[in-house]
Amino acid sequence: MVPLSRRQWLHGAGAGFGWLAAADLLARSETRQQTPHFPAKAKRVIQLFMNGGVSQMDTFDYKPELEKRHGQEFQPSSDEKVEAVTSVPGKVMKSPFAFKQYGQCGRYVSSVFPHLARQVDEMAFLMSVMSKSNVHGPASFLMNTGFVLPGFPCMGSWMIYGLGQLTDNLPSFVVLPDARGFPYNGKANFSSGFLPTSLTGTIIQAQSPRPIPDITPSASFASSGGKVSDEGLKTLSALNRLDADTHPQDDRFEARIASFELAARMQLAAPEAMDWNRESRETHELYGLHDAQTKEFGTRCLIARRLIERGVRFVQVWSGAGGPANNWDNHTSIPKELPPIARQVDQPSAALLMDLKRRGLLEDTLLLFSTEFGRHPFTQGADGRDHNQGTSVAWLAGAGVKPGIAHGESDPFSWRGGPGKVTVHDYHATVLHLLGIDHEKLTVRNNGAERRLTDVHGHVIKPILA
Numbered sequence: 001m002v003p004l005s006r007r008q009w010l011h012g013a014g015a016g017f018g019w020l021a022a023a024d025l026l027a028r029s030e031t032r033q034q035t036p037h038f039p040a041k042a043k044r045v046i047q048l049f050m051n052g053g054v055s056q057m058d059t060f061d062y063k064p065e066l067e068k069r070h071g072q073e074f075q076p077s078s079d080e081k082v083e084a085v086t087s088v089p090g091k092v093m094k095s096p097f098a099f100k101q102y103g104q105c106g107r108y109v110s111s112v113f114p115h116l117a118r119q120v121d122e123m124a125f126l127m128s129v130m131s132k133s134n135v136h137g138p139a140s141f142l143m144n145t146g147f148v149l150p151g152f153p154c155m156g157s158w159m160i161y162g163l164g165q166l167t168d169n170l171p172s173f174v175v176l177p178d179a180r181g182f183p184y185n186g187k188a189n190f191s192s193g194f195l196p197t198s199l200t201g202t203i204i205q206a207q208s209p210r211p212i213p214d215i216t217p218s219a220s221f222a223s224s225g226g227k228v229s230d231e232g233l234k235t236l237s238a239l240n241r242l243d244a245d246t247h248p249q250d251d252r253f254e255a256r257i258a259s260f261e262l263a264a265r266m267q268l269a270a271p272e273a274m275d276w277n278r279e280s281r282e283t284h285e286l287y288g289l290h291d292a293q294t295k296e297f298g299t300r301c302l303i304a305r306r307l308i309e310r311g312v313r314f315v316q317v318w319s320g321a322g323g324p325a326n327n328w329d330n331h332t333s334i335p336k337e338l339p340p341i342a343r344q345v346d347q348p349s350a351a352l353l354m355d356l357k358r359r360g361l362l363e364d365t366l367l368l369f370s371t372e373f374g375r376h377p378f379t380q381g382a383d384g385r386d387h388n389q390g391t392s393v394a395w396l397a398g399a400g401v402k403p404g405i406a407h408g409e410s411d412p413f414s415w416r417g418g419p420g421k422v423t424v425h426d427y428h429a430t431v432l433h434l435l436g437i438d439h440e441k442l443t444v445r446n447n448g449a450e451r452r453l454t455d456v457h458g459h460v461i462k463p464i465l466a
Helices: 006-012 018-023 064-068 136-145 155-163 186-190 226-246 251-274 281-286 295-309 334-358 424-434
Strands: 044-050 099-102 107-110 123-126 173-176 314-319 365-371 394-398 405-407 444-446 449-451
Touching: 044 295, 044 334, 136 186, 155 173, 155 314, 155 424, 173 295, 226 251, 251 295, 281 334, 295 314, 295 334, 314 334, 334 365, 365 424, 394 424
Parallel strands: 044 314, 044 365, 123 405, 173 314
Antiparallel strands: 099 107, 123 394, 365 394, 444 449
16 A cells, blocks of 8 residues: 555545544543543553454463473363363464563563564563453453443543543544454444443544545535535534434434534544654654555554554554454464464564654553463364463553563463463553553443443552553
């Protein structure tokens, strides 16, 4: 994809604000910055979400025991029955990739992440994150919303609900999906659930000639623009206000009004924020925009940095589409399937971390790297791996995070959690804590219950806090 200039971007945009109405941006109750429960370390968050289930023992969780037991029957130390979600458990399989120690912290990283490996002294690793499900849909919901069922608000929506916005000219919660498609659960991963509809994530298709469709009138509509557009917007606003006043119980009307108002402000702010051509050649090379394999993810990582610089509070960057291919769901062959997708994200992810640091943004920005679950230490078929809810690896970097450490560990096979294991609720509680939010106090009453992102669980992971 050839990056567009601002003039080309504006010319390519269509007419109307219909798409933005569906995106639901900021309602009147979320139009100012809220006071956190206590002083925050982080103001904003970028989350890199690896869709499909990253194989932890082939990336960050080095296990010599797998090398010793390679080709043997898998026999765990516990009496738990060994099962796999989509296959019959095979033999123990060592990682086909070489591991080396990196940084002053000596963190082991496999050869599939050569760029991220050089940044381990900036990261805090969670070496054993457990899920409640080994099925993509429920596990993805859990990692995004704190529940395995649909209908609950995602972390980004809770974040904006609790803290409000940092800018009036851009949405506070932006989602940058993979160019190949939406992840498992589709747009439900970005939903505001029972929170105001306006808190749903705004989807930007960075690879499209029109990343935000219809934000400006098309040149093909000769009568659009100027006074005509102003009068049309006034009329539309009056009609929307009539609907909102007639149906006060339905917050979608308020969300529609807010989205139209923000769309008008975005006509100036969004094209500039999305115009990565303004960046230097050195920055383009840093993010891998010169390489066909890293360009797509690298472009979205660069846009994420540009957005948080301009006041967007939460940006989610996805790697991998839903389905049997083009993601981290490596059932068929770890040696063949994992390296290509790891290469797509390795340099851009490391570049984002380095770029945030050199610009001083890492001081109040939290960078997250996560997936919905891990994979098994035994084979599926010849050399694939099946889903494993028992343990996975995530890392955090930036504001309020102690760099160069690892918390917890999995068992010797990377099959189940070991000492220091954490849950998704602990993970969410920690992210909110770094933003100055007490996860037990950020609640909304829904259907007779006080709901929160962490349900009735969760503890802040204090050992990783600076």
